[in-house]
Amino acid sequence: MDGISNEHLVDSFRQTGEMRHLDELVHRHMPKVRAMIYAMVLNHADADEITQEVFIRMANGIAGFQKKALFSTWLYRIAMNTTHSFLRRRSRNPADVYAEPPDQPDRAAGPDRALMANETGAEIERALADLSPSLRSAITLTAVQGLDVKEAARIEGCLAATMYWRVYEARKQLQKRLVRYLKS
Secondary structure, X not given: OOOOOHHHHHXXXXXXXXXXXXXXXXXXHHHHHHHHHHHHHOXXXXXXXXXXXXXXXXXXXXXXXXXXXXXXXXXXXXXXXXXXXXXXXXXXXXXXXXXXXXXOOOHHHOHHHHHHHHHHHHHHHHHHHHOOHHHHHHHHHHHHOOOOHHXXXXXXXXXXXXXXXXXXXXXXXXXXXXXXXXXX
C-alpha cells in the first residue's frame, strides 16, 4: 500500500470499511504525530496517551474528512487541538504534572560527553516547556516537524503572518534562555 495516497486510503476505508486501510493510515502517521505531541507535552506517558486519543478521534471522524486540505493537515490539526486541550486541562490541575526520569546517557559516547548531552537535552526541554502552548506548537511544527509556515498556520487555524510571528518569538525566547544556560 506504499504507493497509495492517504486520500485514496480514506476513500477505500469509507467504501469498504476494511480496517487495513485505517491501519495503514495509522502506521504512516503514528511516528510523526507522536513526535509532534511529545515536543508539546515533554512527557512520554502523556504523549502516548494523547497519541492514542488522536487516532481514536481520527477513526471516529474520518467520515467527516472533506478533503478541503491534505489528510495529513487534517490529522495534525486533530493532534494539535487534542494536545492544546490536554495542556489547558493540565494547567488547571498542576498537581497532576509529574517529572519523568531522565533518559539514560549513552555510555559508548564516554561519560563526560553523555552527561553533557543529557544536560543540554534537559535544558532544551525546560526551555521548550517555558514557552506558551502557541509558541511551542509553532516551533514544534516548523523546526521539529519541518513543516512550512503556511502548513503550520493551517494546522493551527491562524494566519500565516501570525505563525511567522510565533516562530520568530519562539526562537527569540529559546535563544535567550539557552544563551543564559551556555554562559553558566
